[in-house]
Every structure is written in structure tokens, then in C-alpha cells.
Amino acid sequence: MKVIAAYNIFNGLELFHKSVEYTKPYVDEVVFIYQTVSYRGNANPNVLDHIEQYQDIKAFEFKPDLSFNPKQNELNKQNMMINICRDLGASHMILVDCDHIYEPDKFKAAIDKSKQYDVTFTGMLTYYKYPTWQLDPPENYFMPFLIKLYPSTQFMRQNNYPVLVDPTLRVNTCGNYYVFPMDEFLLHHYSMVRSDINEKFQNSPSQGYGYWQQHGYVDEWFNYDLELNPGVKYFSGRKIKIVENYFGI
Secondary structure, three states: OOOEEEEEEOHHHHHHHHHHHHHHHHEEEEEEEOEOOOOOOOOOOOHHHHHHOOOOOEEEEEOOOOOOOOHHHHHHHHHHHHHHHHHOOOOOOOOOOOEEEEOEEEHHHHHHHHOOOEEEEEEEEEEEOOEEEEEEEEOOOOOOOOOOOOOOOOOOOOOOOOOOOHHHOOOOOOOOOEOOOOOOOOEEEEEEEEEOOHHHHHHOOOOOOHHHHOHHHHHHHHHHOOOOOOOHHHHOOOEEEOOOOOOOO
């Protein structure tokens, strides 16, 4: 069994190094699949400055085809990640974004338990604006954790998937799966913790920047009043609760 953590890299780089710190000790190999141009055609040359700090980690560039829509490019990149891991001899992969951190004291046990399944899934604790602002209650969808790589495994849009995940994160080889209870293992998702939130909204594969601005989500991020704590519209009205900065972000 060889487990590779494959990093999907473009922005969120202020969180990237912490994520690698908490992932690398628990897998057999880490690889970076990066892009310097977003799915929407915006450049971020700073990506190279960050990944070049890791001379011992293989890095591969994805170049989006801007004639495709952003979600198709996202799917293409994730399938490139599967192919890279398979070519490097991985039996299993973990797809990691720069803003993902797993609990280190439970990571190895989760991998060991997951190896008997095609795919395992985790719930998540999501953070908004600051690493101490956690959404309450947690979001009601999941992230794939460990994915077993068969020769035919690929991400594809599928209906009737057994759990609620992003449409671009559904593998076709998901016959035997397990969903970790939140008290067993989970993902800390620093989804909206950014030094430049505009960069995140401008490069979102799901909607253009005008959509986020028109619906008030950009202003909400800048102006959210914790004293009033009205509920974050972007996250279906979930409240904010204050927690400790678990990973020193």
C-alpha cells in the first residue's frame, strides 16, 4: 500500500505550508499539482515561490484550457492528479487543497481503517474569516478522504452518489465506502480564511466574481459583525462560534 497526498494548488497559499506540515508525516509521498493561471484566466505567479521551498517534493503543472468552462477544468485537473499518483505507484490517494488540515492525532488510524474501502469520507469543520471563527452547526456535506486507485478510477459527474460531495469530487469506483463520524475523524476546512478574499471570489470555479458581489457575499466577509452574529448568508445562515486556533495559523 502506497498513499500519496496530492495537493491542488493555486491560491490559499497563506495556509498551504501549515497544511503540508500536518499532512506530510502521515503519508508515503506528497506531490504538488499546481497552476499559475486560474480556471478563469487570472495569473498568480507567486505559486512558484511557495512550491520551490520544497525541493524534496515532486511538482507538476496543470495548464487550464480556457476554452472549457471552469468546472470542466477543475475536473480535468483532478483526473490529472489521479493519473500522476497512479504513475508514481500509489495504491491510494488523498486529494488535498491548500486550506485543508486533518487532525494529526487521528490521521494514521484513519488511513489504516480506510484501506479496506474504495473511498472514505469525512465531515468538516469550516472556518470563516479567521482561524478562530468556526461555523455552527457544521456543514452537511463531505470530502473524500482516502481513495483507492483502480486502473479505471477517475473523477466524473455522477448522479445518485452515496454521500453529498462536490460534483467534481465523485469517483466512479465507489462501491465500498465508509463515512467517518465527526467524533472519529474530520477535516478542518479553512475555506474563507484568506489574506485576500477577493482573490478567492475572483477565481471561484463555481461562479464569476459578479455573482458573489451581487449577492452580497463579498461585503458580508468584510463587514460581518460578530456581536450581532446574524448568521453567514454564504453558509446558509450558520452562526459563528469562537474556538481556539488549533493549528497556529
